[in-house]
Amino acid sequence: MKKNLYILLLLWCSTLHSQENSIHKINWSGQKKMDVIFMTRFIQSKVGEALDSIKLNSDIQALTRLNGITKATYTVDKLKENETYEVTFFLIENYTLIPNLSLWTTDDAPAAYRVGLYEFNLLGKNISIGGFYQFNGINSYGLQFAAPYLFNENWGLETSLQQIGSIEPVFLNSASAKYEYTNKAFELLGVYRTNFKNTIKFGSSLFNEKYTYINGATSPEIPQDFTIDKVLFKVNNQYDNLKYEFYLVEGIKNSSYFQFVTQTNSFQNEFLIGWNDFVYLKRFGKTGNFGTRIRLGLASNDVSPFAPFALDNNINLRGVGNIIDRGTGSFVMNNEYRYTLYEKKWFVLQSNTFIDLGSWRKPGGNWNDFVASENFRIFPGVGLRFIHKTIFNAIFRIDYGIGINENGAKGLVFGIGQYF
Structure with missing residues (x-):
């Protein structure tokens, strides 16, 4: 019984830690013509998933290959109220x-x-x-x-x-x-x-x-x-x-x-x-x-x-x-x-x-x-x-x-x- 309670406690702590380090929101700045829904589906980083700098850097590389984007950068802000993160992508678009x-x-x-x-x-x-x-x-x-x-x-x-x-x-x-x-x-x-x-x-x-x-x-x-x-x-x-x-x-x-x-x-x-x-x-x-x-x-x-x-x-x-x-x-x-x-x-x-x-x-x-x-x-x-x-x-x-x-x-x- 104690063993089962210990396992449940570990799972609960793991879930809590995962939620605290997850992406709460993704914002887009500089977007004019690019479709936000399309870009949100296109990138690897997702709301609710763990913040991953490797994925974010890959997203920047992939976004700048799109015809409509000439430059992309990002920032990460930590939300104190729930220990999650807000990611903002900054875009400079191409004329196409x-x-x-x-x-x-x-x-x-x-x-x-x-x-x-x-x-x-x-x-x-x-x-x-x-x-x-x-x-x-x-x-x-x-x-x-x-x-x-x-x-x-x-x-x-x-x-x-x-x-x-x-x-x-x-x-x-x-x-x-x-x-x-x-x-x-x-x-x-x-x-x-x-x-x-x-x-x-x-x-x-x-x-x-x-x-x-x-x-x-x-x-x-x-x-x-x-x-x-x-x-x-x-x-x-x-x-x-x-x-x-x-x-x-x-x-x-x-x-x-x-x-x-x-x-x-x-x-x-x-x-x-x-x-x-x-x-x-x-x-x-x-x-x-x-x-x-x-x-x-x-x-x-x-x-x-x-x-x-x-x-x-x-x-x-x-x-x-x-x-x-x-x-x-x-x-x-x-x-x-x-x-x-x-x-x-x-x-x-x-x-x-x-x-x-x-x-x-x-x-x-x-x-x-x-x-x-x-x-x-x-x-x-x-x-x-x-x-x-x-x-x-x-x-x-x-x-x-x-x-x-x-x-x-x-x-x-x-x-x-x-x-x-």
């Missing part, structure tokens, strides 16, 4: 209704442009919706919708509908040809957040590719005009342990992509493709930011002029040119050091010094292709970043890369957002 305008030159049109409008925080729930129109000699359009927390704090979906057209080089042995390429696609993905650092996306895409020969080399094995219906199945996994202080970032991010493509034509086989991006960012001093990205990709090693990995300015090597070659394997390392030259209120001017290097495996080639001198490229360069601290992804970048290999190319690369 963003028009998009891009201009560039091409060899096939006097001017190319893209105009669009995107809302990255619809209803204050981190929902992205928007669309664009593009003209580069060919009309293109796209509509996107992404709601990673649509059903609850862990489950959501993404979908898109687009028609993209471009003039694509196709490499036939030592010669090349130009084709007009059109891709019409519909994609639907499920999104599952396994924990606050890791997210899995899975689903499929139905798309149609159309190639129309323009000029250049020909091959009896490759038709000059053809249309292909394809189905793509994909799984993506992203580990994100980045910490943000406005535009300054530190931590590790790793993204893995796996895809299987089946198609209806006779001269292209079904193929697998996968690649991995590893990103490491480190802050130095108050405004220095070093970053490196290592990308390794492999695909089915078929002999085909339509190999999936492209050597391109906007994807891997700044200054190399627009789709100068293709391969069934790719290795790329991008390194850069960003340093703040000027900062006042919302505006930041940032310098960038970089060196990009990479190699690729030719279609039907072997592992030695990765170390062959003719496939290896090195591009050092410099650039600038024009940053608005409280508009989502409002980073306009300019980089100039110079190839130091024999007959190395050089050129300017423009874009929105950091290169990686």
Whole structure:
């Protein structure tokens, strides 16, 4: 009997201690557009549960990854009357209704442009919706919708509908040809957040590719005009342990992509493709930011002029040119050091010094292709970043890369957002 009373007394004391160290209330300060109910469900800290500084720090890290929040901090106040705690999160929100305008030159049109409008925080729930129109000699359009927390704090979906057209080089042995390429696609993905650092996306895409020969080399094995219906199945996994202080970032991010493509034509086989991006960012001093990205990709090693990995300015090597070659394997390392030259209120001017290097495996080639001198490229360069601290992804970048290999190319690369 005494033993049972002792156990009950211990349980009562434990419960009382737990209640005394619990969270009594969660407040939000600085909230304008963000939905309070959504954020309360999104964070790990809950009313009635024990105060946990590890969870609170994780909540800050997770909140600053939301499109609508550029900075988050918290305070903890102890309530004397019942020995519980009141937590207050302080937010600085992003402006998230963003028009998009891009201009560039091409060899096939006097001017190319893209105009669009995107809302990255619809209803204050981190929902992205928007669309664009593009003209580069060919009309293109796209509509996107992404709601990673649509059903609850862990489950959501993404979908898109687009028609993209471009003039694509196709490499036939030592010669090349130009084709007009059109891709019409519909994609639907499920999104599952396994924990606050890791997210899995899975689903499929139905798309149609159309190639129309323009000029250049020909091959009896490759038709000059053809249309292909394809189905793509994909799984993506992203580990994100980045910490943000406005535009300054530190931590590790790793993204893995796996895809299987089946198609209806006779001269292209079904193929697998996968690649991995590893990103490491480190802050130095108050405004220095070093970053490196290592990308390794492999695909089915078929002999085909339509190999999936492209050597391109906007994807891997700044200054190399627009789709100068293709391969069934790719290795790329991008390194850069960003340093703040000027900062006042919302505006930041940032310098960038970089060196990009990479190699690729030719279609039907072997592992030695990765170390062959003719496939290896090195591009050092410099650039600038024009940053608005409280508009989502409002980073306009300019980089100039110079190839130091024999007959190395050089050129300017423009874009929105950091290169990686």
